[in-house]
Amino acid sequence: MTTSRMPFSRRNILALGAMSTAGLAGSVLSYRSAFGTSLPERGSSRSFTPFSVPMPIPPVLRPHAVHGDTDLYRLAVRQAQVEILPGTTTPVLGYGGDFVGPTILASSGRKVGIVFDNSLDRATNVHLHGGHVAAASDGHPMDLIQPDGSKYYEYENRQQGATLWYHDHSHGTEAEHVYRGLSGFYLIQDPEEKHLRLPCxxxxxxxxxxxxxxxxxxxxxxxxxxxxxxxxxxxxxxxxxxxxxxxxxxxxxxxxxxxxxxxxxxxxxxxxxxxxxxxxxxxxxxxxxxxxxxxxxxxxxxxxxxxxxxxxxxxxxxxxxxxxxxxxDSVDHSRLPDRLRALPPLPRPRVNREITLSFDMSGDPVGLVNGKPFDPARVDFRVRRGDTEIWNVSNGDGEHGFHHNFHLHLEQFEVLDRDGAPPWESDRGLKDTIYVPPGSSARLKTRFTDYLGKYVYHCHFLEHSAVGMMAQFEVVR
Ligand SMILES: [Cu+2]
CATH class of the missing domain: 2.60.40.420 (Cupredoxins -  blue copper proteins)
Structure with a gap:
């Protein structure tokens, strides 16, 4: 490995340059390769001994200040050189320069405020995946932090303990940014959970x-x-x-x-x-x-x-x-109780919606939700605050078509059934993301509890959302 002082190799500058000047086109080009020629096998000349390195544990981010009911953090979004493959250096994008971003430990009912400083040469933003978050802090794909800019995100954590994660959601470039390293854990700890005495x-x-x-x-x-x-x-x-x-x-x-x-x-x-x-x-x-x-x-x-x-x-x-x-050997005082928590039943639904994910393959692939690519100027539907809804999410690309999955911002949902059959094991509990294989559909039930404003729902295969497989709803009074 030549140790270059340049933050990126020429090859990566070209790849990133193409993306930053024409983000959508860059994604489309890369996606086209999924349907055509595959990349040549590379990296095979490197010798590698499996299981020769310890698994890193991402560092826990420390708040720089604690004000009343809020823990305050600051995190730079920047380029970095990290050792991923032993003895080599890889240019990445990282939160705080870490390839797996630092873990943020939050507690139910206690706020987290984070300033993200964008030190990249392109726009970014931050979405708290699984977070029940006000629209202004949700990382809407068009709500960007420009280069040298900063943005304060506030997470109220009015939700139960869960494993969340934060990642880039800048429209058209989210797939490449997340691929290059912009993701990290955000763990909400729950006082009730502590009483269970699970391993901690x-x-x-x-x-x-x-x-x-x-x-x-x-x-x-x-x-x-x-x-x-x-x-x-x-x-x-x-x-x-x-x-x-x-x-x-x-x-x-x-x-x-x-x-x-x-x-x-x-x-x-x-x-x-x-x-x-x-x-x-x-x-x-x-x-x-x-x-x-x-x-x-x-x-x-x-x-x-x-x-x-x-x-x-x-x-x-x-x-x-x-x-x-x-x-x-170890002494183990932790427990695994037979019952973990009661999941509250949702009220009767008032609204049923049909959501269909598909590709338009007539030219460069364009991602569609209900036949339309993402348009930030269009609100696809309005949701009444307080309503419980059932969404039937379908993969519209046919039995032999593309795989999709589905992510809803703002609220978590129950999976009711899949094509009339019981949900899968991977659907159990409260979900915000599910797999939707070719030719299938799943019915979800959720309640829009409190926050107002515009949020997105999309395929979380990010190369798909990057080319338009995303739509938005608005919660209104
Ligand atoms: Cu998809």
């Missing part, structure tokens, strides 16, 4: 999964989303994680822009305790679990059932991505 502290571990394509110079190549063979776990390729013989709470996030993970642990049961919206009603044993882009799942895994020296492989299908090494 260093035994409560956020794990960000994503994929990437590296070239021979360890640059991340932004292109065909289906040609990203390297899976990164908290920013490391096939790391190990040393665990004690006790229970751990593991919070998985799929921060890839388009990949779906099929997680399994050598057939060892994993106890699912949470999803996008926090804890489930009760724990559920699973041996595998699907996770599409933007989704979260939480497991409790009891490594106390395995002798010291055991190595357990977490895999995506058949691809090992993380190795747990059982290395020490």
């Amino acid at each position: 502290g260093s035994y409560d571990v956020p794990i960000m999964l994503r994929d990437a394509l590296f070239d021979d110079d360890a640059n991340m190549v932004y292109g065909d989303p289906t040609q990203r063979p390297t899976v990164l776990v908290n920013g490391a390729h096939q790391p190990y994680f040393r665990v004690a013989r006790r229970k751990y709470r593991l919070r998985f996030l799929n921060a890839a822009t388009e990949r779906r993970f099929a997680l399994n642990l050598d057939g060892v049961p994993m106890t699912k305790i949470g999803s996008d919206g926090g804890l489930l009603a009760s724990p559920v044993p699973v041996t595998e679990h699907d996770l599409s882009a933007g989704e979260r799942v939480e497991f409790v895994i009891d490594f106390g059932q395995h002798p010291i020296g055991t190595q357990l492989l977490l895999a995506d299908g058949t691809l090992p991505i993380l190795r747990f090494d059982v290395v020490a």
Whole structure:
């Protein structure tokens, strides 16, 4: 690896330049490659020993001030050079310069205020994914922070404990920005949850999964989303994680822009305790679990059932991505209760809506919601504050068409059914993101509780939202 003082290699400058002058076109070009020629296999000359690096744990961001009921933070959005593949340097975009952004620890009922300073040469913004947030702080795709600009976001955290994440949502460039590193964890801790005595502290571990394509110079190549063979776990390729013989709470996030993970642990049961919206009603044993882009799942895994020296492989299908090494005995005072929390029933719905996601492939791919590409000047419908609604979300591209998923801003939802059949395991609990495979539909139920204003809903395969597969609703009195 040549150590360049330039923040980006020439290749990346060209790629990013194309994007910043014509963001949509850049995305379209990259998406076109998904349907045509695939990128040449690169990076194969690099030698790599699997499970030779420890899994990094993202640093926890410290507030710079505490005022009454608000913790105040400041975070730069900037370019950085980081070591992802051992012995090499990769240019990335990072919150605070970290490739996996620092974790923000929030508490239910206590506010977080964050100033994001944009040190990039292009516009960015920040969306708190899963957050119940006022419209002005939601990171609407057109509400941008220009280069050298700053924006104050306020998160009231009037919601239950959950694994959320923050990421770029700048329209047309969100896919590339998230790909290059603009994402981090935001964990809401809940006083009621503490009484459950689930594993906590260093035994409560956020794990960000994503994929990437590296070239021979360890640059991340932004292109065909289906040609990203390297899976990164908290920013490391096939790391190990040393665990004690006790229970751990593991919070998985799929921060890839388009990949779906099929997680399994050598057939060892994993106890699912949470999803996008926090804890489930009760724990559920699973041996595998699907996770599409933007989704979260939480497991409790009891490594106390395995002798010291055991190595357990977490895999995506058949691809090992993380190795747990059982290395020490431990006293374990944590518990895994039979009941976790009561999920409040939603009122009777007043409104039914049909939402259809599809592509117009007549020219360059254009993403559509109900037949129309995203238009920030258009409000697709208005929602009455306080109403409960049922949305039937369909993949309109046919049985042999494209995969999509669906993310709703502002509120979390229950999945009622899928094409009339019961929801999937991955739909359990409160959700904000679900997978919608070709030719299928899912019915969601949600209540719009309090905040007013304009919010978006979209496919969270970010290469799809970047080319228009997004729409907006407005909550009105
Ligand atoms: Cu899509």
